[in-house]
Amino acid sequence: MSSHEQADPSNWRVFHATGRAPESPPQLPPAPPWRRFRGGPPEPAPPDDPQAALRRLGPGDATAQLGREEIDIVNAALVLRRPLLITGPPGIGKSTLAYLLSRELGLGRVLEWNIVSRTTLRDGLYVHDAMGRAQAIAAWQAGVGNTPDPALGEAPRTVEGDSGDETAGDPPAEAAVNIATRSKDRQLPPVLGDFITLGPLGTALLPYDRPRVLLVDELDKSDIDLPNDLLHVLENGSYDVPELVRDAAEEARVHTSDPAGRAVVRGGRVECAEFPVVVITSNGEREFPAAFRRRCLPLEMRTPSREQLLAMVERHLGNRTPEAKSMVDGYLQRVQAGGTHSLDQLLNAVQMTTAGGFQADGDGRKLVEMLLRDLAKGR
Incomplete structure (x- = not known):
C-alpha cells in the first residue's frame, strides 16, 4: 500500500492493517442512507487505552496478517456500517483485529463483551442494581426519619423539658434555626440513574460523533437465542431501558462500561449517532441463523505464514x-x-x-x- 493511496481522501479504504496510530484520525466514509441514525446530543470522546492495545498488538506496526481480500472485507464493513463476523481456529488473533481497528482509526478504548452460555442480550445492554437501590432508599428513609423537615410535613420532635405550649407549626426560634440548617444539609433521595450501568453493547450505542469499537468475543458459546435477540439492536442501533422509561424524570445520568464513565439518557431511550464498529468472533462451534448472518460481513482468518x-x-x-x-x-x-x-x-x-x-x-x-x-x- 503506497503512502499516496493511504493519504488519498477519495480512496474508500481507510483501514490498511498496519496498526499504526494516526497523527489525526482518518475520516470515515459516510454511512448509507439506511444505516444513518439520529441519536444525540453527542457524548464526549471516549478514553483511550494504549496499554490494552500494547498487550494485544505489541509495540510498533502490526504484522500484516490480513491479505488484500480480507482488508477489503473490513473496509466494506466500515462503509456499510455492518458487523464483522470473524471465524477461524482458537487463538489465531480474531479478537486482536478489534484493537488493530481501534488503534489505526483512532477510535479510543475497545469495549469488550465476552460471551458465555448464560449471557443474555440485557447483560450487554444494561444492568439495574435493584437490590442496591432498595437498600439505598431504605437508608435514606431512615435518615429522613432522624431529621424531621417541616417542608415535607414532618412534625419536629418534642425535646425533653418542653412545656408543649409551642405548636408544630410554630417552633421556638432556636429550634427553627436548627431545623432550617438541617434541611439544607439533608441528603437527597437516591436517583434511579445511579443504579443503572450500561453494558459494552449499550455503551457502544451511545451517540458518539465517531463510532466506538465493540468486541463481541466467542458468540458461538452463547445460548441459541442470543444471536436472534441481537437482530433488532443491530438493525435499529437503539434500545430502551424500561426502568428509565417508567421513571418520572425526563433524563437520568447513568454509569457506562468505561472506567468512571457517565452518560445522560433521555426518555429512557439510547440511540447511536454513528453505528459502532462491531467485531464478532466465533470459533465455529455452531452455525448462526441466516437472518443473523445476513446482517454481518463474514471474514475467515487463517494461520499466519x-x-x-x-x-x-x-x-x-x-x-x-x-x-x-x-x-x-x-x-x-x-x-x-x-x-x-x-x-x-x-x-x-x-x-x-x-x-x-x-x-x-x-x-x-x-x-x-x-x-x-x-x-x-x-x-
Missing part, C-alpha cells in the same frame, strides 16, 4: 534469534499435522528461550512440548 509468525515474534519480543526460528518451525509443523494451537503458545515458548540458562534442546525440551501441546486433546 512462517514469515508473518517470525515478524510477530520479533515485534513482541524484540529479536529474531535462531531459537525463535526453531520454535516457529516446530509450531507450524504441529499446526499442519492437524493440531489445535494458539499464537499465545508460540509466544510463551519463544519467551522461555530468552530466560537465562534455559536450553530448549536439553532439559527444557519437555517444558517446550508442554507449552506447544495440542489444545484439542484436553490437557
Whole structure:
C-alpha cells in the first residue's frame, strides 16, 4: 500500500492493517442512507487505552496478517456500517483485529463483551442494581426519619423539658434555626440513574460523533437465542431501558462500561449517532441463523505464514534469534499435522528461550512440548 493511496481522501479504504496510530484520525466514509441514525446530543470522546492495545498488538506496526481480500472485507464493513463476523481456529488473533481497528482509526478504548452460555442480550445492554437501590432508599428513609423537615410535613420532635405550649407549626426560634440548617444539609433521595450501568453493547450505542469499537468475543458459546435477540439492536442501533422509561424524570445520568464513565439518557431511550464498529468472533462451534448472518460481513482468518509468525515474534519480543526460528518451525509443523494451537503458545515458548540458562534442546525440551501441546486433546 503506497503512502499516496493511504493519504488519498477519495480512496474508500481507510483501514490498511498496519496498526499504526494516526497523527489525526482518518475520516470515515459516510454511512448509507439506511444505516444513518439520529441519536444525540453527542457524548464526549471516549478514553483511550494504549496499554490494552500494547498487550494485544505489541509495540510498533502490526504484522500484516490480513491479505488484500480480507482488508477489503473490513473496509466494506466500515462503509456499510455492518458487523464483522470473524471465524477461524482458537487463538489465531480474531479478537486482536478489534484493537488493530481501534488503534489505526483512532477510535479510543475497545469495549469488550465476552460471551458465555448464560449471557443474555440485557447483560450487554444494561444492568439495574435493584437490590442496591432498595437498600439505598431504605437508608435514606431512615435518615429522613432522624431529621424531621417541616417542608415535607414532618412534625419536629418534642425535646425533653418542653412545656408543649409551642405548636408544630410554630417552633421556638432556636429550634427553627436548627431545623432550617438541617434541611439544607439533608441528603437527597437516591436517583434511579445511579443504579443503572450500561453494558459494552449499550455503551457502544451511545451517540458518539465517531463510532466506538465493540468486541463481541466467542458468540458461538452463547445460548441459541442470543444471536436472534441481537437482530433488532443491530438493525435499529437503539434500545430502551424500561426502568428509565417508567421513571418520572425526563433524563437520568447513568454509569457506562468505561472506567468512571457517565452518560445522560433521555426518555429512557439510547440511540447511536454513528453505528459502532462491531467485531464478532466465533470459533465455529455452531452455525448462526441466516437472518443473523445476513446482517454481518463474514471474514475467515487463517494461520499466519512462517514469515508473518517470525515478524510477530520479533515485534513482541524484540529479536529474531535462531531459537525463535526453531520454535516457529516446530509450531507450524504441529499446526499442519492437524493440531489445535494458539499464537499465545508460540509466544510463551519463544519467551522461555530468552530466560537465562534455559536450553530448549536439553532439559527444557519437555517444558517446550508442554507449552506447544495440542489444545484439542484436553490437557
